[in-house]
Amino acid sequence: MIAVAVAHRRGAFALEAAFTAEGRVTALFGRSGSGKSTLVDVIAGLVRPQAGRVVVDGVTLLDTRAGVRVPVHRRRIGYVFQDARLLPHLSVRQNLLFGRWLAPRGEGPDLAAVAELLGLGDLLARRPAGLSGGERQRVAIGRALLARPRLLLMDEPLAALDEARKAEILPYVARLRDEARVPIVYVSHAVAEVARLADTVVVLDGGRVAAAGPAAEILRRADLFPGREAGEAGALLHLRVAAHDEAFGLTRLDGAAGSLTVPRLRDPAGAPVRVGTSVRVRVRARDVLVALERPRTLSARNILAGTVVSLAGAEGPHAAVEIACGGAVLVAQVTRRAVHDLGLGPGRAVFAVVKSVAFDAETIGAGTEVEI
Template sequence: MTLSVTLRHRFAGLTLDVAFQAPPGVTALFGRSGAGKTTVVNAVAGLLRPEAGRIVAGDVVLLDTAARINLPPHRRRVGYVFQDARLFPHLTVGQNLLYGRWFAPRGPGPALERIVDLLGLGALLSRQPGALSGGERSRVALGRAILSNPRILLMDEPLAALDEARKAEILPYLERLRDEVALPILYVSHSMAEVARLATTLVLIEAGQVTAAGPAATLLADPAAAPALGLREAGAILTARVAAQEPDGLTRLETAAGPLWLPRVAAAPGTTLRLRILAQDVMLATTRPEGISALNILPAVVQELRLGDGPGALVQLDAGGERILARITRRSAAALNLAPGSPVFAVLKAVSVAQENVGSGA
């Protein structure tokens, strides 16, 4: 099922005017604070009536201002996970989960046992919310939302209140949700690390306008989108398969671009991973380097060269059909005589890819 959103609404100092499609998977709404991301999610949930718009989930019209259709929130079948978990403190974890099921429409829905297993909640069912960690509370809130059997799942900065350790705990569960639950998921975030790890579709919103939208892997590797994403956060996603765990503590990965070695990744051989490769961590050479410590040297071809207003440049590379970004200086680009079609080698140190940039799924 696809979610189609077209909205227009005026606020003091901001006019929200957006249109995009959210297919099954995670559609991340990314932009600065105040860009209008939460407003979009609230309009989909029915918590805000826009001045004009149309929202359609599959073949069900949730909102059409021209036709005077505006389903109330309780009839939209929307699961909403807020930044804070908002669990009922007087109910156990199991009772909180069943509260979501209470409001589910009649008919088949997700099985309680499956969601408990998917989110790793089995050992928590008899506990009270006050005895849970932040990550555990987030997982319970997510389970409760799924068990309401929604058409759409909305997540508004669900990890923003968590420390890095709790984020690392819950991200694998969100990846499993993305890969195993066939729902359109709108995910609001201003964390590029989260977006790169989770998103299948990306919508960039700036000052109430959609500046770009499309497959996440395509946009993240697009030099034109880098200013909106943040130059320090610019980077591409590679799909990799764990080939072997080496005896010296490295993991050998197979990619379309070539073999990669990273510090030990806790995954079995054959596991498919998503790797976020930051543009600032990629060096370029016109001949294959020798006598260097970097283990990862990938042959590539320059696809696009984008010069910045300052001393920097972004280079998009084609490496075996995968897209890689490199952030270098204009001086280096000139010295290497780079242009579309130039053959190069992308050099990446094994330790450059942080564990937070290694996720599961294609």
């Protein structure tokens, strides 16, 4: 478990934030300047707050009231920055092993295990100058992991990468989440990254916690996404691969909300992902239509029966409609006029309609097993 409570002022900016989390990945989410990086620097020990307490896995790293302040080098925290910060004169192997200097003996993974986990085996003899941005970040993650940390901090590790490099590295971060058994605090302002990786989301706004909780609950709240980003809110579903339609290049996923048809899911070798594989799917609010009757002559393949449970955002031109479909809740972003014309309100039976082509590499992920 991670427990953080911080009060710190730097110039005109005041950080007053507190949260607890028990999942494998806790995402600190918010706009630039909201206090995310300052908060992780406090956890790492790089910033000394005026008041605060940090506890990781039962170990108190900071307690200003009790006079406890564990030095940075004894906190056993790995830190991955936006830029890889590799030592240019050392090989990949040497950069990885650099993290072992302060690592406790006899604990955690060895070089071979980390190289396999992050796909670095063929890069060990190369120098950083000969690596792509995504490869350099994987080495930085491996170096932090070889320090055998009790906690891994990742401060917007994909922010400096282009979309192709982000797509390259995200599966490795997801695999790290699932296999490394090290809790991660992941800083980002990208909804797609948070939805794909996080168990818990802490939303920061102006130095304060605007919301915190399970990722599925936080990511469907359109009020936490300003302006045009409201359509990025949506449901986060945990589904399983049920079948493949090779003739039409589609895959059927089953779960609490019902069945969804998506573009065919393939493993890295190009073969269909095995039936029964668990996947994480984000259904964006902007991709959901609402109908009062089941459409019969419509190209969209995903039509789920449900009941409206709430409306939000009635003060603007759009409204977020939460729809209970089986054991899950979808969110649709519609106009206020649509709410009026359809008579939408709690208890109204509706159908949620989602195009199969709305699903892409940003909305579906399951570690290294799934590609679109």
